[in-house]
Amino acid sequence: MTIQELPQGMIRATSTTGTHEGYMPGFGNDFETEALLDALPQGQNSPQKCNYGLYAEQLSGTAFTAPRGQNERTWCYRIRPSVHHTGRFSAIDVPYWKTAPNVLPDVTSLGQYRWDPVPMPGADEDLTWITGMRTITTAGDVNTQVGMASHIYLVTRSMQDEYFFSADSELLVVPQEGRLRFCTELGIIDLEPKEIAIIPRGMVYRVEVLEGPARGFVCENYGQKFDLPGRGPIGANCLANPRDFKCPVAAFEDREVPSRVVIKWCGQFHETHIGHSPLDVVAWHGNYCAYKYDLRTYSPVGAILFDHPDPSIFTVLTAPSGQEGTANIDFVLFRERWMVAEHSFRPPWYHKNIMSELMGNIYGIYDAKPQGFAPGGMSLHNCMLPHGPDRDAFEGASNAELKAEKLDNTMSFMFETRFPQHLTEFAAKEAPMQQEYIEVWDQLEKKFDGTPGVK
Numbered sequence: 001m002t003i004q005e006l007p008q009g010m011i012r013a014t015s016t017t018g019t020h021e022g023y024m025p026g027f028g029n030d031f032e033t034e035a036l037l038d039a040l041p042q043g044q045n046s047p048q049k050c051n052y053g054l055y056a057e058q059l060s061g062t063a064f065t066a067p068r069g070q071n072e073r074t075w076c077y078r079i080r081p082s083v084h085h086t087g088r089f090s091a092i093d094v095p096y097w098k099t100a101p102n103v104l105p106d107v108t109s110l111g112q113y114r115w116d117p118v119p120m121p122g123a124d125e126d127l128t129w130i131t132g133m134r135t136i137t138t139a140g141d142v143n144t145q146v147g148m149a150s151h152i153y154l155v156t157r158s159m160q161d162e163y164f165f166s167a168d169s170e171l172l173v174v175p176q177e178g179r180l181r182f183c184t185e186l187g188i189i190d191l192e193p194k195e196i197a198i199i200p201r202g203m204v205y206r207v208e209v210l211e212g213p214a215r216g217f218v219c220e221n222y223g224q225k226f227d228l229p230g231r232g233p234i235g236a237n238c239l240a241n242p243r244d245f246k247c248p249v250a251a252f253e254d255r256e257v258p259s260r261v262v263i264k265w266c267g268q269f270h271e272t273h274i275g276h277s278p279l280d281v282v283a284w285h286g287n288y289c290a291y292k293y294d295l296r297t298y299s300p301v302g303a304i305l306f307d308h309p310d311p312s313i314f315t316v317l318t319a320p321s322g323q324e325g326t327a328n329i330d331f332v333l334f335r336e337r338w339m340v341a342e343h344s345f346r347p348p349w350y351h352k353n354i355m356s357e358l359m360g361n362i363y364g365i366y367d368a369k370p371q372g373f374a375p376g377g378m379s380l381h382n383c384m385l386p387h388g389p390d391r392d393a394f395e396g397a398s399n400a401e402l403k404a405e406k407l408d409n410t411m412s413f414m415f416e417t418r419f420p421q422h423l424t425e426f427a428a429k430e431a432p433m434q435q436e437y438i439e440v441w442d443q444l445e446k447k448f449d450g451t452p453g454v455k
């Protein structure tokens with residue numbers, strides 16, 4: 001990409017690795033990057049005077065004293081300190097973006113639910129990253145920094161001289177249609193379907209539409225940050241590999257125009273007005289940053305002889321809850337893979353789960369639900385609610401010849417949380433909920449024959 005293509009005259013650092021233009025590879029690395037030569041101080045964080053008249057500022061994503069392996073912070077060298085990027089706050093209404101706790105007396109969340117895709121907005125609809133967010137479920141409590149929310153975004157318009165940050169959450173963005181550009185304080189991330197991005201808590205950004213309208217899913221994580229899962233006996237490779245995560249190189253704009261900053265804080269939205277762009281970080285170093293990941297680089301590991309493993313085998317990222325092995329959120333990917341298990345029922349088994357499962361379809365057909373779970377659609381199998389393959393999937397898989405078979409053209413995911421998920425008014429009353437969803441199990445026959453000797 002040439003500098004001319006960058007938005008609003010942004011100036012970007014040159015990438016050190018040719019194949020990753022604009023990005024630096026690695027998960028959780030300590031990166032350093034500068035968009036102007038020698039803007040980044042060497043050997044210390046706080047020089048008496050920074051080059052180019054920049055201000056030094058730290059952005060802490062974990063408590064100062066978090067253990068070394070979890071400690072995340074970034075040092076920014078910016079045109080103005082962030083105290084100039086906010087002012088007096090006034091509350092604004094963002095009616096469709098909801099936050100936990102949001103338990104509604106007239107909405108039933110107990111159950112199994114499925115939705116058709118929320119229709120793509122028309123070109124005449126004016127929806128930005130902020131106004132186009134539609135919350136589907138919330139779980140936990142933002143005030144104690146536990147739980148999550150799931151959202152659908154519908155975006156038709158770029159934010160213009162408008163910026164946003166969430167003090168409540170880190171956002172995991174899963175595009176399903178259209179292409180977006182996240183111009184963040186730390187650099188630019190371009191995002192399209194089959195990729196995901198993580199935007200950390202507190203990071204200021206603007207979202208532009210590169211190809212619209214855009215639709216996708218968001219998991220808003222109120223808790224501890226997403227991390228790579230431990231691989232255990234799998235060893236040092238496969239699943240999501242650290243080098244496939246990409247963090248943007250520094251990019252800044254020196255733009256003096258009336259601008260609006262919207263902040264999400266404890267579930268409420270406020271705006272503040274400033275006279276310049278807050279995307280003014282010329283250089284930075286640290287490990288608290290936005291990043292993206294190409295889901296096509298996910299290397300699934302599964303059963304190679306018999307049975308169906310727990311879906312945790314497909315975890316891309318996990319956000320710990322403090323209780324070992326019991327995630328605040330797991331982000332799980334069901335993608336193309338070979339099915340080879342012998343004498344086994346290959347699709348997901350019937351089950352009830354203490355964790356609650358919000359699924360979305362990015363493209364293709366999901367093996368447990370050959371019909372009705374469409375790309376762009378979602379389902380929710382809430383805490384301890386039974387679910388599993390529909391009748392067609394059950395009959396098909398029970399009677400199939402078990403040769404090696406490729407599940408092709410398929411990409412669905414799950415936001416799995418230890419907390420029950422509560423439907424929003426939008427999910428229950430406005431979104432295209434399939435009222436007849438639970439009938440997918442109606443036709444499952446009683447096949448039992450208790451006659452001794454009959455198998």
Ligand SMILES: O=C(O)Cc1cc(O)ccc1O
Nearest residue numbers: 310311347348349357368387
């Ligand atoms: O319910 C689902 O479809 C998700 C899921 C997939 C799987 O392979 C095993 C368990 C599970 O919950």
Ligand SMILES: [Fe+2]
Nearest residue numbers: 353357381387
């Ligand atoms: Fe499940």
